[in-house]
């Protein structure tokens with residue numbers, strides 16, 4: 403099978419539990435050897451999607467294809483798929499070696515072949531020398547590696563990883579992200595990874611599937627998802643976004659905040675209402691006389707690399723990242739280049755996200771609480 407052919411396809415998959423729709427008409431083609439990530443808030447259906455591919459849940463509607471063959475009803479152990487669960491589910495009574503050997507023993511692999519394979523896997527995950535250690539004497543990161551070695555010892559064509567790094571502290575998590583990516587490239591197998599951490603998804607994946615409410619909102623490369631979000635949900639969930647009500651006056655001309663702006667988008671109806679996204683890092687603070695918009699700085703947070711400031715423009719609060727120091731109460735001008743503007747169709751998510759008023763109120767509220775306590 404070649405690199406870009408589909409290894410797993412989900413066709414019109416729907417699932418309900420106790421009458422509640424959990425997956426709603428999911429269509430997704432997963433390419434051979436890609437690192438694809440399901441990303442979305444808690445409860446959006448990520449684990450259920452994995453369980454359908456693994457064969458632990460049967461969909462109410464739709465088909466699951468593997469190598470273009472329908473596999474609905476094929477039991478989990480007969481699918482060429484392995485899962486790493488969030489809780490690694492290692493066998494506590496077996497040592498490291500036997501945990502990795504487990505699947506091979508079930509398959510009655512000859513001893514010599516088994517030994518070679520287990521040692522190769524342990525080397526791959528950097529655990530050579532720890533063969534005899536008991537699971538409860540290992541660190542979280544080491545247990546994670548045993549789980550990976552065990553899952554890939556059976557040569558699955560597809561590995562499903564359900565938030566495998568969630569239990570690790572930040573530093574270890576970063577290291578394991580790099581290592582997992584390396585392992586995936588060395589093995590040349592397909593990884594279907596689940597996380598609700600957008601930074602993890604963007605940094606590791608060839609493609610990201612953004613889900614909400616049992617539906618796929620967008621599928622694309624990390625750059626596509628960040629630069630060209632399809633709707634206000636995606637724009638808000640991935641990174642920070644100012645999302646404004648606007649109108650597409652004409653191709654490459656949008657109106658928002660009471661002003662007209664050149665942009666790069668086209669193909670909308672004349673005067674079509676739209677959602678406009680401007681990322682906080684794409685706004686330039688300029689002297690008032692040079693600003694396309696004017697506003698008042700209402701809060702400032704120093705974050706080391708830059709300041710994150712909130713600017714009130716006619717009652718709408720923008721978040722802006724800048725390396726220049728500003729002061730609360732300053733009047734500032736804002737300059738926005740055409741390529742900093744991204745236009746989206748209106749959707750069920752319009753108006754729900756993208757104004758930072760509640761953000762600064764939260765900060766005000768926190769400082770009120772602190773003052774009350776003092």
Ligand SMILES: Nc1ncnc2c1ncn2[C@@H]1O[C@H](COP(=O)(O)OP(=O)(O)OP(=O)(O)O)[C@@H](O)[C@H]1O
Nearest residue numbers: 419420424442443444445446447448449450451598
């Ligand atoms: N066996 C089940 N019976 C009833 N409801 C279920 C079952 N499994 C999942 N659900 C419900 O389906 C919805 C989606 O669950 P799922 O585990 O797929 O979410 P998730 O995206 O993996 O969330 P998280 O990030 O919290 O792990 C949730 O509302 C959950 O409560």
Ligand SMILES: [Mg+2]
Nearest residue numbers: 448449450564
């Ligand atoms: Mg889950």
